[in-house]
Amino acid sequence: MEYGSIEREIHIAATPEVVYEVVSRPEHLREWWPDEAELAPVPGATGAITFGDKASPEATVVPVTVIEADPPRRFSFRWVYDEGETAVPGNSLLVTFDLVPSGGGTLLRFSETGFRERGWEAAVLEEAYREHVTGWDHFLPRLVDYVARLVSTR
16 A cells, blocks of 8 residues: 555535635634644644644644645645644645635645655554544545535525
């Protein structure tokens, strides 16, 4: 099996402008992905996403650095790097959302790369890759559902 990247294409029944907001703004991210998100959607901004109750010792807090913010076409960030480090290729994973107008909606091209570049030993690489595949297969459909709810209330 190749553990280099995770790629998905999803059609979303909303404009690229709406989808861009949903994949880049903390108030929207919290609705479909992490329990908490603190970041400004501007290149170079750093922040964190939290899975679980922030007050709980079981919570997982992950630093995030925004790499590209090109509304409404592309939003990307690096994550899964050690606290206090600067996110660069080799110590982090890169998540990219490319948004392409399609019919009356948006084709979202999602990718997460950098697994092999982390230099993890094989078992760690395989486990991290599997966890991320499972995670994105859970969260990306939630993104689609959230956008549908959001568009229906506007």
